[in-house]
Amino acid sequence: MSQKLTFAVGLRGGIPIALGYLSVSFAFGMSAVSKGFPLWAPAVISLTSFTGTGQFVGIDLISASAGFLELAFTLLIINLRYLLMSLSLSQRLDPSIGFLKRMAIAFGNTDEIYAVAMQQEGALNFRYLLGLILSSYAGWVGGTLIGSLASNLLPPAICSALGIAVYAMFIAIIVPPARKYKPVMRIIAIAVFLSCIFYWVPPFNRLSSGWVIIICGVISSAYGAYYFPLKEEQLEGGADHDN
Amino acid sequence: MTTNVLIAAICIMALVTYLPRVVPLVLFRKKIQNSFLRSFLLYMPYGILAAMIFPAIFFSTDSLISAIAGAVVSLLLAWNRRGLLTVAVGGTLTVYIVQWILTLCA
Numbered sequence: 158m159s160q161k162l163t164f165a166v167g168l169r170g171g172i173p174i175a176l177g178y179l180s181v182s183f184a185f186g187m188s189a190v191s192k193g194f195p196l197w198a199p200a201v202i203s204l205t206s207f208t209g210t211g212q213f214v215g216i217d218l219i220s221a222s223a224g225f226l227e228l229a230f231t232l233l234i235i236n237l238r239y240l241l242m243s244l245s246l247s248q249r250l251d252p253s254i255g256f257l258k259r260m261a262i263a264f265g266n267t268d269e270i271y272a273v274a275m276q277q278e279g280a281l282n283f284r285y286l287l288g289l290i291l292s293s294y295a296g297w298v299g300g301t302l303i304g305s306l307a308s309n310l311l312p313p314a315i316c317s318a319l320g321i322a323v324y325a326m327f328i329a330i331i332v333p334p335a336r337k338y339k340p341v342m343r344i345i346a347i348a349v350f351l352s353c354i355f356y357w358v359p360p361f362n363r364l365s366s367g368w369v370i371i372i373c374g375v376i377s378s379a380y381g382a383y384y385f386p387l388k389e390e391q392l393e394g395g396a397d398h399d400n
Numbered sequence: 401m402t403t404n405v406l407i408a409a410i411c412i413m414a415l416v417t418y419l420p421r422v423v424p425l426v427l428f429r430k431k432i433q434n435s436f437l438r439s440f441l442l443y444m445p446y447g448i449l450a451a452m453i454f455p456a457i458f459f460s461t462d463s464l465i466s467a468i469a470g471a472v473v474s475l476l477l478a479w480n481r482r483g484l485l486t487v488a489v490g491g492t493l494t495v496y497i498v499q500w501i502l503t504l505c506a
Contacts, residue, residue: 263422325491332478348450373451378443
């Protein structure tokens with residue numbers, strides 16, 4: 158599966174992300190309005206932040222009248238994982254991409270866009286990433302708008318079912334490479350094991366989800382890098398889907 | 401909440417989301433040569449995504465049973481190398497159907 162990474166390929170690649178986003182951002186819009194936010198606020202938050210967990214936690218804190226410092230610090234911890242993702246994405250960018258374009262790419266480096274981009278083979282160019290970001294962004298902001306305007310548009314059963322969409326997409330991203338490369342399978346197993354401990358076992362389960370993701374990501378990939386260091390080309394686009 | 405406080409809060413949210421995303425992308429422009437570090441960064445998405453999926457996926461719908469069913473179907477589809485959209489729709493449909501069956505039984 159080696160195709161040229163054009164703007165159109167990027168736009169198309171963003172469609173499944175946008176669909177996954179619709180449900181999440183829809184829920185975000187609904188929940189913000191039900192917490193007493195004015196109608197314009199959730200859409201503006203989605204336009205300016207473009208992140209999942211951080212936005213949900215953000216509106217929780219704001220509606221609980223948290224101070225600005227607490228808001229900033231909590232979100233910074235949740236968003237720390239982006240440091241790692243941007244660092245790892247930076248390694249895959251075409252080196253000729255300039256400062257301003259990097260600043261634009263950085264804005265769109267969400268979990269899902271990062272994951273899909275990292276699946277591609279070879280260096281990532283600006284056109285492709287722009288397409289990927291734009292269609293995903295449209296889904297994110299559009300879903301927020303619909304969610305806040307029409308809180309009862311979708312029947313609850315469908316809303317509940319859509320809750321799994323983003324996770325299913327993540328599964329589609331990590332499973333094919335895990336089947337192909339044993340080290341990836343081991344890394345996933347370690348990360349899942351740690352993540353479950355941080356979810357259920359006290360006192361670890363008191364840690365906020367931002368830290369948990371960082372710790373699981375760092376330990377599992379450090380294990381992988383130590384025991385299974387990669388040669389030049391391996392894994393730079395490991396997932397090949399049938400469709 | 402007043403409009404001014406809300407606008408300030410929204411600006412803070414945008415800033416602390418953008419900062420960790422932009423700093424590494426504009427600062428680290430050279431290829432990392434160290435093979436441990438390179439592997440570490442290339443393995444990172446799998447560790448992060450795995451930790452984000454499990455166990456959160458089991459609590460992503462209205463009932464544990466429908467979420468487990470959705471997770472199993474998604475895993476099977478992904479194992480057979482179906483695309484992102486197919487897996488997402490397959491998982492969602494499974495949850496919807498299982499919940500529908502559950503309400504019939506209840």
